[in-house]
Amino acid sequence: GNSVTQMEGPVTLSEEAFLTINCTYTATGYPSLFWYVQYPGEGLQLLLKATKADDKGSNKGFEATYRKETTSFHLEKGSVQVSDSAVYFCALIDNNAGNMLTFGGGTRLMVKP
């Protein structure tokens, strides 16, 4: 079956620090990969996506590259802000199995001023 594994949080950083949140996946087919963000009290929002190997998704200074050889989709940001504090979820859709989104367990990021 399909699964997504993320590094456990919380991740606590100072403002302007470099961020990496690791994500690896297992899929039977050729998945599309996503990062969703959940700010306090809000619903999940799509942050970025990549649909094939070597694609790079980017948005709001965040980036993630689809690495088929290592089955990874690590999230990075060069300089985090306090407003980036949220829970980040890595997810995949197996393109051979409809549109079902499989999520990782989430990683809480706390950025201190």
Next chain:
Amino acid sequence: EAGVAQSPRYKIIEKRQSVAFWCNPISGHATLYWYQQILGQGPKLLIQFQNNGVVDDSQLPKDRFSAERLKGVDSTLKIQPAKLEDSAVYLCASSAAAHSPLHFGNGTRLTVT
């Protein structure tokens, strides 16, 4: 465009009682999903509709959970009777088509005492 609407925002019930949640997807979105998000975990798909038909309900505890989307627009999710372990946030999402991004509502937080 208006987002995915869910109600109620919060619900507290005693075990063995019943509860229902409502979701109004983004206009024109054919696919609707219900996810369960237990505290500290990633969302888990309960059921997926395509228009008014069920695509996947393999992870829905059918002895107590039911969902319907009679006219292919709004949907309701019901739990009867509730158990303590049903305490979670119930998320509704919709997408325009297969492999399109999912748009999530803010969720209904259920507490079973």
